[in-house]
Amino acid sequence: AQKITQTQPGMFVQEKEAVTLDCTYDTSDPSYGLFWYKQPSSGEMIFLIYQGSYDQQNATEGRYSLNFQKARKSANLVISASQLGDSAMYFCAMTSSGGYNKLIFGAGTRLAVHP
Amino acid sequence: NAGVTQTPKFQVLKTGQSMTLQCAQDMNHNSMYWYRQDPGMGLRLIYYSASEGTTDKGEVPNGYNVSRLNKREFSLRLESAAPSQTSVYFCASSERSSNQPQHFGDGTRLSIL
Numbered sequence: 001a002q003k004i005t006q007t008q009p010g011m012f013v014q015e016k017e018a019v020t021l022d023c024t025y026d027t028s029d030p031s032y033g034l035f036w037y038k039q040p041s042s043g044e045m046i047f048l049i050y051q052g053s054y055d056q057q058n059a060t061e062g063r064y065s066l067n068f069q070k071a072r073k074s075a076n077l078v079i080s081a082s083q084l085g086d087s088a089m090y091f092c093a094m095t096s097s098g099g100y101n102k103l104i105f106g107a108g109t110r111l112a113v114h115p
Numbered sequence: 116n117a118g119v120t121q122t123p124k125f126q127v128l129k130t131g132q133s134m135t136l137q138c139a140q141d142m143n144h145n146s147m148y149w150y151r152q153d154p155g156m157g158l159r160l161i162y163y164s165a166s167e168g169t170t171d172k173g174e175v176p177n178g179y180n181v182s183r184l185n186k187r188e189f190s191l192r193l194e195s196a197a198p199s200q201t202s203v204y205f206c207a208s209s210e211r212s213s214n215q216p217q218h219f220g221d222g223t224r225l226s227i228l
Binding site (some may be wrong): 095100101107 | 148150162173174210214
C-alpha cells in the first residue's frame, strides 16, 4: 500500500537559518508525483513545490527546494533563510495509484521559526 | 481571482441531521476532490470527480455522498451526521494531469454534537 511518512511532528529553526523537513514515501508505481503544501494557522493549504518521479533535477521554487533521493524514497523539503512567516504545518503528499491526480498526505510537520 | 470557494466556513450540526457542503471553482479545472482533515493527521480523500459527470470513492467515503453538478461545482452531502464526522473539510480542484498541483478552498469546519 502507498504511504507517506513524516517522522518529525515538530521542528524549530532560528530566523535566517535553513531547515530540512523529512518525507519518505512508499509506492510500487514507476510514475508518481510528490508535492509539499504549507498550512498556516489560518488553515488554508498553499502549494509550495512539485517533484516528478522521472525528473532528473531537484525541484526549486524560490527559497524552497526538494531534496529528491529516489533510491531512498525520500523527498525532503529544504527551506533556506527561514522567515517568521514560515511558521506553519507542512504536508508532504504523493499521487496515489489509479491516476486522476488523487493525493495521499503525510501527517505533517509543525515548523516554528524563532526570532 | 476567487479560485476554490467553499460554503459554509463553519457549521454545527446535531447527530442525525443532514448537511450539504458546497464547493465551486473558477479555474476551469476538470478534476475536483473532497478531503477531510482530523487533528494530528494529514488530509484523507473522501470522494473525487475526475471530470464532469463522474464521481468515485476515495479512502474514507462511508457516510458521504457527492454530486458533480457541472464543471464548476462539486458538493458533499452528509445524510445522517455522526460525531465521528466532526472534521475540517477541504475541497480542491486541479487539471487532470498528475504533475499539476491541487488548489484548495479555505475549508469548512464542521462540528457534530
